[in-house]
Amino acid sequence: MAEVVDLAKRLMAAPSVTPARGSVFDAFAEALTGIGFTVERFMDGTGDDIVENCLAVRRGPPGSRHFAFAGHLDVVPPGDGWASGAFEPEVRGGLLYGRGAVDMKGAIAAMMAAAGEIPQEAGTVSFIITGDEEGPALHGTRALIEHMASRGLQPDLCLVGEPTSVNRLGDMMKIGRRGSVNIWLSVEGSQGHVAYPHLAENPIPKLVAMLAELEALVLDEGTDWFQPSNLEITDLHVGNPAHNVIPARAEARISIRFNDLHSGASFSQKIGEIAARHGGIARPITSGEPFLTPPGAFSAMIAEAVLAETGIDPEPSTTGGTSDARFLRSVCPVIEFGLVNATMHKCDEAVAIDDLYTLSNIYRRIAIAALAQPGG
Incomplete structure (x- = not known):
């Protein structure tokens, strides 16, 4: 599996202003296919609102647990005033600059790198990825949920990679939203x-x-x-x-x-x-609608993984705006955890290189712990 920075660059170099489709999904699918995932891509919507969605699955042994990563590859318009091209990822001073660095191509790259280090015998791992989160969100995750149901796929737990950290990577996870x-x-x-x-x-x-x-x-x-x-x-x-x-x-x-x-x-x-x-x-x-995944085994897994990699005990929170977790909560327990959100939606959006590696390790720990839980 390619290293996380290279994966992030590949995704960020593909312009994907919402609604996203095409080249960014090409890069995503190519990387996951290379590590044994079956990738299904489909369009939803009409006219200018057509978006692309992707469900990628690597099945584990029969009866094993199913852990899902979820997120979006669409981004907000870049705007003017960038020091370098918004879709020309560039490393400067230990930071990777480009639209989507933290919201949320960087996190998806960390998920992909983590998936490459999860043994297939550990269980089923899937990616629920849309190109319609930053826009109306009418043809994205909801369509993916219907697609999953038609395939008989039911994750036991789902982690959404929204940029939840505030001051340092790991200081906050979202266990619900208003x-x-x-x-x-x-x-x-x-x-x-x-x-x-x-x-x-x-x-x-x-x-x-x-x-x-x-x-x-x-x-x-x-x-x-x-x-x-x-x-x-x-x-x-x-x-x-x-x-x-x-x-x-x-x-x-x-x-x-x-x-x-x-x-x-x-x-x-x-x-x-x-x-x-x-x-x-x-x-x-x-x-x-508001939702809450009450503190329990799932939030404890995340906290333990974050603590092991960063020394920080993340605060469980429900603050902030909405996310596609509001749809996924109908499928299984869902929690959001990701990068520092200080530069999301801003010019010169950037992620610390070290945070990408650390987040990949955190995601790997979470997935392996989730798949090891009894009751699969």
Whole structure:
């Protein structure tokens, strides 16, 4: 198996702005095929939203346990201001620079290097890899889950390689995530001249009152493992170019990140009722429900592997945004652990070379420990 830095460079050199397909999956599949994995690639979606997904499996002895690595090969757009090419990986000062270095081609390279050192007799190892995580996430991991089910594949445990570390590699793992719902709000009025307000109906005061009520809500005080839910106003739009016209419509958007005291449906209903009281309507889209993998055997395996390689005992956390773990939790227990996230989505995204080697060792330890557990 090629060394982890070479694997990371191969993946990073393939442009894969979401939705990803093509060359980056070529590099991924070629490396895994070389160490005995059966690689299945398939497309999902339509038009400009077509994405590529990949399920790679190396089966162990009959009845053995199944451990899955999961992640994404798509990246966010590079933006301007890079010191070197965003898709021309370069090592400078002990760091590997390039888009995807930490989120999350570097972690996938570490998984691949680790897989090459796991004996096949230890059990079944799989990779659940999508090209649709940084975008809408409509045609990625969910399609992979359906594909796995059609193949009769059921991992016992799954590790997602999101960049969870904060200050040093190993200081945090994610044992859960809050849910997310975005809600579009609108109030209809009646257009008219500002000098004749009695002949018009201004929707803006109604929308402002609605937003004031929403902003004043105290959603909860948090739970044992989750921070308090929060509601943020993320857009306000009227689009009225005339200074002497009362507009006919006013719109806003809110985003709620919520803990396990709530659901997307409960917030959709609550916000809908508030909007209706102010003469408006609400159109919600829930992108994920909260989930928790309670501390136990799986988190202990990860903690032991991290401690052995770094001397750090990782903090179990549920902070941060959403990830594809929100889908995978329906398949098996899932925990996220990966590189330091300080440069993700930034220009000059970079990973420490030493961290790539250390992470590969950590992933190898975790997988071998997971496959050795009884009950396969």
